[in-house]
Amino acid sequence: MLHITDTPWPATPRSVEQLIIGHPTSDGAGVKLTRVLTQNLQRRLDPYLMLDAFGSDNPDDYIAGFPEHPHRGFETITYMLSGCMLHRDSAGHEGLLQSGDVQWMTAGSGVMHSEIPQQKDGVMEGFQLWLNLPSTEKMCTPWYKDFSNQALPRYQTTAGAAVTVIAGNSHGVTGAVVRASTQALYLDVHLPAGAAFAHPLPAEHNAFVYVYRGQVTIAGQAVPTQRMAILDNMPGTDGVLIEASEDAQLLLIAGRPLNEPIVQYGPVVMNTQQEIRQALSDIHAGRFGSISAA
Template sequence: MENPITRPRSVERLVAGQATSDGAGVKLTRVLTQDLQRRLDPFLMLDAFRNENPEDYIGGFPNHPHRGFETVTYMIAGRMRHRDSAGNEGLLGPGGAQWMTAGSGLIHSELPEQEEGLMEGFQLWLNLPAKAKMCAPGYRDIPPPAIPEYVDGAGVRVRVIAGDSGGVAGAVRRPDTEPLFLDLHLPAGAGFGQALPAGHNAFLYVYRGSVIVRGAPVADRHMAILGNDGDGVVLQADGDSRVLLVAGRPLQEPIVQYGPFVMNTAEQIHQAVRDYQAGKFAAAAVQAF
């Protein structure tokens, strides 16, 4: 096992998520819900979607605004087209990721470019600190070859979307929240360890198979919130399994959310609504990262 851990974190809570729909009727599971935002600070939301029926995804997510946080979309199967008010456009396909910093405000759409077959993936919302909530928006498409990966001694394939694992630097590094975002493909019986900084909140989501975390089984389509009682996490796969592992440094700042806007005060939310209604999001400049 790579990255040996001396004090593995325990599972504090298992979460199955809530079935819901968003956008133009896309069926999904909201795994990280609003009531968990303080516990899993700096993460605000995790949506998981896995739909075979085109009627459950074909409407996609037409134009909608965001302000004050970052969105991370990671695709397992299917294709989604991104367009935004700053003129960015990209096609997100299997194994690819998209990292968007809404900052002061963007309007974007995510629409499927398929009419049949499996559509599967995730969207994670990552908060921005108060000092950066009104920063210039940023956008980055990350095609599959641009996501570093390695295979450890146990045969675990590790895709490093953000952060560092096994001496491999991820595709993205972000200040302040210092996110870790790994996609783990574990053969049956394989173990994997990942060091986690003290104080960083962490969770994992099993999207194939099942794993055991310090004696606690975590089933398919379940999230395990990890306690802050150790220096890392150790997983053991029951069968062939796939897992997202996510961690980050909490901001410990007020969280005020109104739909697609996440700020620190109610007045900032009111201002976001006024700015959106006044058309100020459409002319946003975008920074590279």
């Protein structure tokens, strides 16, 4: 793990605009999860479409997994904190996601895939984030890559923050994936009690923090566990400062909004109703194609 010097605290840090409590739901073949970023927040948190948090030690909550289903027009990022999940897709590729691993899949023009737990008991915990694609890339060739826990870029600040860089650039460290169009930033930040973490953020980028262990404070606002803090976009702000009075773990996610129409039909996200109709026709005709692996 790299050890780096903390960057200066932001001169005008962002505040918390709103705290969000996720909605318990189920998906796939009955997997119980919490939908943190819901459809009614897609415009506010553009380019992000969805964030699901799943976590249970009861096999009945996850064992059936997510049988084969389609995607088109966006990217999925699956981050496994604990557990073992097998991915298979319509091109015959497969990958085993284990504790700490990340899978990044660009659905693009269309892919059929499944995600099935490979454990009969124990804890299954993690996140799936959906990142929109710009209109010019929605029909790109599908792609995916698995990143092992050991391969993910990491650094530790002199203030004690331990950071995994899943996407984007952070304190001079380049993440596992970089996206020019959305400038996606996806960090997993672990803070010991008494530590703080600062990160620059362009004021026009949408950003949020999801705390999954402990509690943090952002601009005087307490953000408890299992809460999402949407950060404001006040002009002139230059970053975020996160402070922890107890051990805490959180996701910091940000990106440049696409400012394009969002039309969603389940696992298909396009820009027009006509594109949705075409996608459904392609699904029924078996035209969702292969996917390239790297």
